[in-house]
Amino acid sequence: MTPGTPSNPDDLLTDLTPPQIEAVTHRDGPLLVLAGAGSGKTRTITRRVAYLARTGVPARNILAITFTNKAANEMRERIVAAGVGRGPTVCTFHALCARLLREHADRADLPKNYSIFDQSDRLKAIREAVARAELAAERFVPSAVEGVISQAKNQLETAAVYTAEASDWPSRTLARVYTAYEALLAEQNALDFDDLLMRMALLLRRDEELRDRLEDRFRYVLIDEYQDTNHAQYVIAHQLAVKHQNICATGDPDQSIYAWRGADISNIMEFEQDYPQAKVVRLEQNYRSTKAILSAASRLIAANVQRRTKGLWTENPQGDPVRVVECVDADDEADFVAETIAEMAGSRPLSDIAIFYRVNAMTRVLEEALLREGIAYQIARGVEFYNRKEIKDALAYLRIIVNPADEVSLLRIINDPPRGIGKTSVDRLVAQARASGQTVFEAALQADRIDALKRSAPKVKAFAEMVQEWQQQSDAPVRRMLEEMLLDSGMQGVLDRAGLESDQVANVNELITAAQEYDQANPDGSLTEWLQQISLVSDVDSVDESSGAVTLMTLHAAKGLEFPVVLIVGLEDGLLPHARALALRADPSEMEEERRLCFVGMTRAQQVLIMSRARYRTLRGVTERMTQSRFLAELPGDETLTESRRESSDAFDEWSQAAPSEFSRLRKGQLIRHPMFGFGRLTWIDPHGQRTRAGVRFTTGVEKTLILEYAKIQVIKE
DNA sequence: ACGCCAGAAGTTTTT
């Protein structure tokens, strides 16, 4: 279908259910689609976009916001397939903001060529900010400070606002770090991920004229995964929809899994209060999973207290029961996974199969086992590619071409590959820049005038001039720019020495390919735009359905996807739910989020769902006995089938079922005394006869694991 | 100036 071809928009409705049709055909005014897992949400949104376009809404007036780039690309393809063309804007919140801030840089009071700082750039800047605020680095762990700043930005609290509101000493001190950090970013023309959202939200609030223009441009706004939007995203969406009120939010509170990142579930829960005229459509029929899978998942999620009950049903066949498999340890579990997949490989393509886990660290054993069985796999971790040293270096070079004020990037590569500019010289150069109020790059250009640099001065100057030469040709195609830079910088030499077979060369080649693809897709593109675009890749963006391989990913990355066969590993207390949610001071809502995470994983499965756990797991070098996840106990017995990889006579079981020992009188919560550490309370006990261990939180605040056979503790009070 | 080694620290999830 091409634009202009006469067509009946009702063709778009023929295979939809009544509630789906309601959502698709609703024209003006706010719309909330509460879409349960597997209820055809993506299809509904896509159809809605197509329907709007075919019933008179100019395609360019439609904005669809997705959670990942991958989801955006897929939706765009589907919209094109529905005959709408490339008119609608389909992207993530971050990509939208990056683009709009570039387009309206003057109004946003920003340079167009700003750098986007990733996690590690940001941590470096925070360390520097802590130093500048003259605070003890030990007291201010960068990652903790980062969390505070990130949270503030999500709440649209600028450094100035945060400072004004800081009343106690800790927050006043953090306000100083935040202020210093913001100054650092400003000096470097850099934004972090949260800035993209905060800047855009604040800009829309204060610049009425721009808001008005954007409201007219994006007359129809659709937001997917609304349950995982944070406050800043909420404000952006709201500002864009104030005038026309054509906001369509879709989501599922049961699939909210990003509260830790600032997502605010009340955005979706209170949609009807925010938009009193809102029409609400519920999609509760599941088209994805078998009855067995769906009822197991439904039973699990029903254990959440903070939840509006909701029925999810399916007309799909009953299917096989959900298998729960108890393995001996992580290696055994990985073997089980690999063997099971090998058996299935004859009857279905590997790309049908996915393995989910709670933490990335669990991939190693799985990879080894899959390799042994000769099973092709891909791991969803696009971000990791961009964290490789050679990639970060190459991008740092490109970033200073575009934005020479980007000090984090400049310092990263000023002597890499080595060009005789040592640490001392760099320190002196930075000191000179600070003293004269220049950027480090500006100071480097005049290195010959800095006496302190001595013999390295010509090298520094040569480096700066090399960057300047690149700058003069920076409107060349991205790929050519990249290759030129590799050659001139000496990186190519390093790569040549590493050899054609090396990972480094393969990675850089992949980057070159990415650059070339960008050039082809965007004839009017720019290096700036490409750099900003690739700063926003997510793990799942790298997943390729046609790869013919098993897909491995975290449960978080699995959201929005579906696979005929799903294996979820590590169903153990401490892993899923994660130990953090089990901690004594953990908020109960953390446990509920873990349960939703498990629910999300289970509901990705179409036909076969297998969940496994290990009795022993080695984490950071220590083997721990694991108890099964409480979530397994919450599954319905008649829909699940529990199997054990070993007879119960195995040594470990005997060990664990040993006769009650002298430690059997110990109970959780008892007050005890330790000769070295003093008083404390038992937080957990792991009974293994003589080998019984227990966790103790001492009054000093320290928590310790004690092997009771050796630790002579004394019970003070029952 | 540079590379190596040893010790430390940090391990949830990510746009």
Add this chain to the structure above:
DNA sequence: CTTCTGGCGT
């Protein structure tokens, strides 16, 4: 157990 950092030796 891994990865990174900082210090030390050349």
